[in-house]
Amino acid sequence: QLSATFYSSTCSNVSSIIRGVVEQAAQSNVRITASLLRLHFHDCFVNGCDASLLLDNSDGIASEKDAPPNADTVVGYEVVDDIKTAVENVCPGIVSCADILAIAAEISVTLAGGRSWNVLLGRRDSRTANQDGTSALPSPFETLSEITKKFTDVGLDTTDLVALSGAHTFGRAQCRFFSGRLYNFDGAGNPDPTLNTTYLETLRQICPEGGNENTLTDLDLTTRNDFDKNYYTNLQNNHGLLQSDQELFSTSGAATIDIVNRFAASQSDFFDSFAQSMINMGNISPLTGTNGEIRTNCRRIN
Ligand code: HEM
Ligand SMILES: [Ca+2]
Numbered sequence: 001q002l003s004a005t006f007y008s009s010t011c012s013n014v015s016s017i018i019r020g021v022v023e024q025a026a027q028s029n030v031r032i033t034a035s036l037l038r039l040h041f042h043d044c045f046v047n048g049c050d051a052s053l054l055l056d057n058s059d060g061i062a063s064e065k066d067a068p069p070n071a072d073t074v075v076g077y078e079v080v081d082d083i084k085t086a087v088e089n090v091c092p093g094i095v096s097c098a099d100i101l102a103i104a105a106e107i108s109v110t111l112a113g114g115r116s117w118n119v120l121l122g123r124r125d126s127r128t129a130n131q132d133g134t135s136a137l138p139s140p141f142e143t144l145s146e147i148t149k150k151f152t153d154v155g156l157d158t159t160d161l162v163a164l165s166g167a168h169t170f171g172r173a174q175c176r177f178f179s180g181r182l183y184n185f186d187g188a189g190n191p192d193p194t195l196n197t198t199y200l201e202t203l204r205q206i207c208p209e210g211g212n213e214n215t216l217t218d219l220d221l222t223t224r225n226d227f228d229k230n231y232y233t234n235l236q237n238n239h240g241l242l243q244s245d246q247e248l249f250s251t252s253g254a255a256t257i258d259i260v261n262r263f264a265a266s267q268s269d270f271f272d273s274f275a276q277s278m279i280n281m282g283n284i285s286p287l288t289g290t291n292g293e294i295r296t297n298c299r300r301i302n
């Protein structure tokens, strides 16, 4: 089991080293905090939080990075490399890449205005990747019940789903992940009825039919870079960008609706739940003890 003090005698500065690199990176890329939080999520859902996501193609490894849920959408790997280099310079061979992702996620949330939590540590790095296992990641086109099942499959419940989806309070998304809602959602030429009509017009301007499907827009139209509760107030106003976002509020009879309303009403309720759910997600089948290894380079097994 993981512990908050795992590096207290072997690399007591690890958090401040990581914070320094993330702050530096954020000066030229405001999106990096969101990107780093997402990296931890995409790692943990596939074989647990073991940095399997970070392995490149080599040594017979089929990289998770090339699978559809990650390819041309997950970003920030270079900043993880910069963090690893900075940490190795001070504490060589001590801190796992999996723990770097967990710490960087927490630092990113706090730098963007969210609340801090005690990150549990002691994960080790995998010696394998699971490219096919990336199908465990939720897709924005799935129904609420399909997404809920993917969460319960890794031990996370409905409150975790709603709290962690609040990560979409910052960061960006490409047109290809929501343009299906804009023009012909029902096959009869109508847009998604759960999309606010003014917001629909805005999104149609950003993502014209036949236009560039890689164009980025804000996941949170109100406070694009701030970690706050606005994701939930957006859902109440039919301002969810992804179908999977809006479903949390617009699926009739769903247990998620009350939770959205609770977080929309209280930022501290959201922050409390988000912290707990991040700890829950960070606990998904870590490698500990003598399992796995401490990678020297996050992209390659030792
Ligand atoms: C509940 C199911 C989820 C679905 C279907 C989903 C889907 C997506 C999609 C499609 C994007 C846009 C990617 C792109 O356009 O390249 C995105 C971005 C993002 N997701 Fe999720 N996501 C989910 C849950 C989560 C969770 C649990 C977290 C973290 C705790 C998270 C954090 C983020 C962040 C921060 C971004 C913006 C990343 C950036 O700007 O680089 N998401 N997500
Ligand atoms: Ca993993």
Ligand SMILES: [Ca+2]
Binding pocket: 169, 170, 220, 222, 223, 224, 225, 226, 227, 228, 229, 230, 231
């Ligand atoms: Ca926000």
